[in-house]
Amino acid sequence: MQQGDNMKRIKSVFSFLFLSFIFIFVTAAIFGAADHEHKYTELYTVKPVCTEKGYTVFSCVCGDSYEGNLTDELGHDFSSEVIYYKKATCLEKGEAGRYCKRCYAKSDITYYDKTPHKPVEVMVKATSKKDGEARKECSVCKKLYSRETISKIASVKLESKTYTYDGKVKTPSVAVKDSKGNKLKNKRDYTVKYQKGRKKTGTYSVKITFKGNYEGEKTLYFKIRPVVVRNLSATPSISSVYLSWDKSKGADGYEIYLKTDKLKLVKDTDKLYYRVNKINGKKLKSGTDYTFLVKSYKKAGDKKLYSASKKIKVTTKPQKCRIKKVSTSSGGITVSAVKQNCHGYEFLLSTNKSFSNPVSVRLKGKSKRSYTFKNTIKGKTYYVKVRAYITSGGESYKGYYSEIKKIKG
Numbered sequence: 325m326q327q328g329d330n331m332k333r334i335k336s337v338f339s340f341l342f343l344s345f346i347f348i349f350v351t352a353a354i355f356g357a358a359d360h361e362h363k364y365t366e367l368y369t370v371k372p373v374c375t376e377k378g379y380t381v382f383s384c385v386c387g388d389s390y391e392g393n394l395t396d397e398l399g400h401d402f403s404s405e406v407i408y409y410k411k412a413t414c415l416e417k418g419e420a421g422r423y424c425k426r427c428y429a430k431s432d433i434t435y436y437d438k439t440p441h442k443p444v445e446v447m448v449k450a451t452s453k454k455d456g457e458a459r460k461e462c463s464v465c466k467k468l469y470s471r472e473t474i475s476k477i478a479s480v481k482l483e484s485k486t487y488t489y490d491g492k493v494k495t496p497s498v499a500v501k502d503s504k505g506n507k508l509k510n511k512r513d514y515t516v517k518y519q520k521g522r523k524k525t526g527t528y529s530v531k532i533t534f535k536g537n538y539e540g541e542k543t544l545y546f547k548i549r550p551v552v553v554r555n556l557s558a559t560p561s562i563s564s565v566y567l568s569w570d571k572s573k574g575a576d577g578y579e580i581y582l583k584t585d586k587l588k589l590v591k592d593t594d595k596l597y598y599r600v601n602k603i604n605g606k607k608l609k610s611g612t613d614y615t616f617l618v619k620s621y622k623k624a625g626d627k628k629l630y631s632a633s634k635k636i637k638v639t640t641k642p643q644k645c646r647i648k649k650v651s652t653s654s655g656g657i658t659v660s661a662v663k664q665n666c667h668g669y670e671f672l673l674s675t676n677k678s679f680s681n682p683v684s685v686r687l688k689g690k691s692k693r694s695y696t697f698k699n700t701i702k703g704k705t706y707y708v709k710v711r712a713y714i715t716s717g718g719e720s721y722k723g724y725y726s727e728i729k730k731i732k733g
């Protein structure tokens with residue numbers, strides 16, 4: 325057998341040599357080189373392994389070579405005991421057998437069936453930032469049996485963020501909704517912890533801690549404001565307004581604002597009244613509408629906790645009226661007043677200077693500045709005077725009378 329192999333190798337070497345001879349002959353013929361006799365030397369030796377023979381390579385300087393000195397394959401070396409074992413899983417069969425000590429080739433393999441999947445429930449809790457999910461999957465290969473999304477927490481709100489002090493404890497309920505608009509359930513999905521007290525004016529916390537299918541926490545705040553200022557009243561003068569109000573229990577002070585298109589703080593006081601004389605350094609205008617707001621407040625550290633604001637509208641009193649013109653005609657005596665800010669004018673006519681039993685006419689609207697007293701007697705002496713008025717807070721406030729004018733009918 326070994327001899328036969330050697331013969332084959334030698335044959336192939338011979339055929340190679342034959343071709344080489346032709347090549348060398350041709351080369352020698354062309355270049356006139358001398359004939360060559362091979363001289364083989366050992367180049368290297370390959371040792372035999374489990375399944376392959378060993379051999380030595382001999383070569384000549386001309387490049388020709390052959391493999392000789394073949395040695396037998398070693399054959400595997402299996403130990404007698406089982407030296408490897410791989411557990412079966414749901415993905416792969418199990419296996420046990422022996423290894424060759426040299427090349428780790430396997431022998432005497434026993435296979436074990438795949439094991440069943442191991443389904444487990446996996447819960448990824450939802451937060452206010454991310455959806456969660458409840459899924460059933462094989463714990464080994466992650467094969468999915470079912471999956472249910474738990475929508476993230478979208479809103480956490482208090483029933484009310486603002487209360488007014490009334491001596492009762494405030495406990496606003498909490499409403500939590502997920503991103504689909506479903507309501508979460510107290511105690512099952514979250515717990516609520518209220519700050520202690522919650523009766524006096526102040527700011528209180530409500531801490532919501534999520535549980536069950538949800539996790540995370542959120543703290544909300546609500547206020548108990550001081551009571552609204554009561555019995556706010558405004559008494560107008562020509563160029564100022566006197567404001568007064570009742571004491572609000574527990575309030576540390578009051579702020580007065582002028583309301584135009586925005587609010588302007590006029591005064592911060594701990595008294596129960598204030599006369600508004602000037603706004604932006606200027607006196608108030610006569611016969612003009614002003615709206616003031618008054619808020620009570622309770623100091624809370626360096627901040628103030630305000631009551632809701634109480635609004636009052638007021639019109640300053642008109643100025644002393646002046647007569648523009650008095651004239652007599654066939655229609656009677658006509659009196660006109662100088663224009664000013666007011667809600668209307670009163671025209672008085674009398675036959676005596678002391679204005680006992682006068683004829684008095686009130687015209688509504690500041691544009692109606694002229695009035696004609698009809699049926700006056702020609703040649704008779706009359707006295708006239710005028711004043712402007714405003715209506716504020718349901719009351720009428722009159723300005724000073726003009727000078728008295730004497731005229732013949």
Ligand SMILES: [Zn+2]
Nearest residue numbers: 362363384386
């Ligand atoms: Zn050679």
Ligand SMILES: [Zn+2]
Nearest residue numbers: 374400424427
């Ligand atoms: Zn081996």
Ligand SMILES: [Zn+2]
Nearest residue numbers: 414441462465
């Ligand atoms: Zn599996």
